[in-house]
Amino acid sequence: ESTKEVKMHLKTWNLYLDLKEAALKEDLKFYFMNPCEKYRARRQVPWKLALQILKILMVTTQLVFFGLSNQLVVSFKEENTVAFKHLFLKGYSGVDEDDYSCSIYTQQDAYDSIFYVINQYRQLKNVSLGTLGYEHEGSGLKICKQQYKKGTMLPSNDSLNIDVSTETECIFLKPEELAGKKAELKLNSSFFNLEFYRLIEIEISFKLKGIALQTIHARELPDCYAFQNTITFNNKAHSGKIKIYFDSDTDIQECKDWHIVSSVLQKNTQYILVFDGFVILSCFASLILCTRSIVLAMKLQKRFVNFFLEKYKRHVCHADRLEFINGWYVLVIISDVMTIIGSILKMEIKAKNLTSYDVCSILLGTSTLFVWVGVIRYLGYFQTYNVLILTMQASLPKVLRFCCCAGMIYLGYTFCGWIVLGPYHEKFEDLNTVAECLFSLVNGDDMFATFAQIQQKSMLVWMFSRLYLYSFISLFIYMILSLFIALITDSYDTIKKYQQNGFPVTDLHEFLKDRGSVGYRKEQASIPLVCCCGRSVECF
Template sequence: MASTRKMAAGNDRRPNVVEDRARGSNSLRGNTWSEVSDSADEHEHSPFADRAANVARDGVLDQPHYDAIVYAEDKMRRRLRFFFMNPVEKWQARRRVPYKFIVQVIKIILVTVQLCLFAHNNYMHVNYTWDNRIAFSHLFLMGWDATQEVPAYPPTTAPLALYKQDDFYSTLDYALRGYYNLSNAIGSYSYTEEDNSIGRVDLCLYQYKEGTIFGFNESYVFNNEIEKNCIQINHTFQGDSQIETKKLLIDKDIVINFSALVKADLQFAVKTVNLKAAGPITPPDCYQFDVKILLDNSDFDGQMLLSLDAEPNRLQCKGDTRYITDNRIDSALRTLLNLFVIFICAVSLGLCSRAIYRAQLLKFETINFFKKTYGKALSLEGRLEFLNMWYIMIIINDMLIMLGSAIKEQIERKYFGSDHWNICSIFLGTGNLLVWFGVLRYLGFFKTYNVVILTLKKAAPKVARFLVCAILIYAGFTFCGWLTLGPYHLKFRSLATTSECLFALINGDELFATFSITSFKSPLLWWYSRIYLYTFISLYIYVVLSLFISIIMDAYDTIKLYYRDGFPKNDLQAFIAVCTDEASSGVFRTESGDTNFSELFGKLCCCRKRPYGSFSGSTNSGATAKPDENCGAICI
């Protein structure tokens, strides 16, 4: 201890330890702890230096053991400093190729090209099926009008419905005549049989087992068990006028009790070929449409709703031979693109999972270092620094894109009999959304673009707490509006439409229309609706939105102050901040956390390194630690 104090007193000129480390020298072995702490304080005071300095000053550790702790601290700082560098700094530090960044760039290009191609095909598919559904409505639905093709707000036409029993049978007759005279349609529709003969037509009736009403004396006989009765209608008619569904049902001993009829549907199928899909190397597409005409009487309100649905199924085409080669080329190119996307996403998934795993290993190593060297646990903020949420988001979008690409390949090979276009579009669309969100990670390396990310991160806790209160108030208005205004107002007829209406009112959409549509016979409900709407609009537009904006602006002002005065640091960041070596200084090329050839060669030619975790304040009497002059390791 006396020799240590004598050395400290005799050394009037204290070298700059930071500069010595940047030059890669071993001057740490000749300096006392006071010299190290004085050098570190020129940049920022390290709370971890006080405990080790007191231990060295009190003589608990001798000079070799003290040098070992300094060496371990310096090595850990450089490892952590290199770990939290961005790809550009890592390239400057060790000439390490930013392969994860390159993989992400390639993935963005491939995924975007894949999405554009699928979006074009998906649009053509959906638009084609919708147009065919409209054509089927004109061919098979009695009373269908062109004004019902485009949904309008507010609705200008009532829903298509039946009100008479004769209209029920006439509707079935009209649909059968349209199907039996399919050759008269402008569209190239055919029957499903191989010889183009008229296919099968099924009529299914869903009725209560008992449902007799005697309205004159307010009595009824009712059994809520629903019975399903399906019959196959064969084409045995010679002319359009001879098609009579009512007579056909009577011949089959089927009597329809409309007071017990829940619904009825007429089902048949047609085939067609889409020539519009044909491109330079793309052949036409073949479809089978399963048409269902639904007559819904489930409300028993005297109005039977009439609707048509057509489920498309893609088929293998047997077209002209000149398209066979082109079809193979197109299929091979699309398959190759899908395989490339799956491969690059798998590589990205593996690299990000590996990075998260290594980060957790380094986290446990850092926790162990803090515990043994300083006798304290690493804070929660410091531990969360090792959890990179960007990597987790990339892993999620990789899995979504891989699933979407697999479904897309099955769709293009026509392995799926049902319609999987919507599922595939959801996977690919959400995955591509997260892929482009991931670009923000690399923009965050620049100060100008990082302001948005840091502002959202700073405001997120306050915004979450604020939204909890705002959503509770919003839920109360939603349930109240649905209950009181639902039976009388178009926008409040369901809980979902009520919520959508209120959200539109918050953003100033159709305020006057919401007021003008309101029409009540009761003056009480009319005045209540006005008070309800005025209160909600005033509260959310003038109060809630203003408070929400103020929270975001407060976080933005805080971030600007941090840029001017410095960001607050947790214990891990304060520990790393002592290392002020530049990335391009060259000192990080010898401090590698990975096992490489140079490090393995150093372990073989020199001596065995003593782990820094063994320096916990007490020394082993059977061994003496000293730095090796050749390889800079602590040898025993």
């Protein structure tokens, strides 16, 4: 009787495992179907697919609207910066000389340029064409000069006696003071008696306010701007040339008191706010659906791992575990979170409660990038596009390892070019510029100009530059770049062979084959529906 009970127990246990296995295989088979196959199998409407398509249209439209609005902001900043240079820089030609705006060479030019800034600031409202004004009554023009402490310098005798420690002295001129006699006393003070052999730099800073009215033509509420302008007379080199730098930091501020007589502007703002609200709702729904799918996938993975351990007494390999983690859903979740935050910021900016244009641009731009990259997932249902996706996935680890090795050589050339060619070539003056120049050479851009611009003051350096450039171009274009392409080509050939002869079979694939799921796939693939091109289980 005990033997019969054991047999009966084993029979019941095997039946339980068979039923459990059948249910698990059915769920696994359904999980790895594409949206069209799921609809045919269980009439499950592909809500996520429809929502992603709708979200692509809405997010892109939202980005276009924000981009057009942001374009007005950028153009207003740039045009004001150019206007400030023409207003406050004496003799400005309209084009910056290098990384600085202009330069002066005589003491008289230095005095003229300094007093020109003061005079233009004093009569700003009479000379400016823009909607500019002083910040407030307490604001003004701040002039600071930095110089070495007292000393003597006689270049003709090659003698120098100077204290290298520096001192800074400042003077403050208010707009109302510039209109009275008090300003004459300050302008004639000893502060403006400059000893150029001690002078390091003079910095003139002032703050102006402005209002962008051009947004009204785009049916948007205007923004208020604060411009922190700084003019620097740089004499650190003491080379007989003073470089004049102009820097303008623009801050968008909320207009404190504004009243615009126009119902069109108010309605247009309300419509855009409502549209942004719908974008947030669609992204929130997408976030919930994708999070739910990931949670269900993790539960299904746990069921499969436990069943495999229970029946076959061994653990599931790492590759099979990764089959349940859908990276596209993770990408969509990140995109949805960024879109929701960016849309909230955009609504606040539209309502003129916030002015964080840069943060909002990064969030909306990156989220839109991720949304469009996510379209690749649905293109993967077509065999031709699936080859591209699988090739990218297979080649990525090898490409990253290869780039790490090539990057070491690239860094070596970067440091070498900076230290040797920096004094003789403008494209090698700093590390960032050297890296950009070498990257351009790898892509075959601007080669002749890089060779031709080297100064021939030192024959040794000129010969080294030829050896340096020829070796870099030959190494990276003919060898490293070719190997880089070969890695991707090798992955493509491997994927093509797998599609012809079959992909490597793992425990998960063998487990699903037992119920003839592959035959089911091939049968489904033969249905003449373009959107439902089936994939074998191995493609997942």
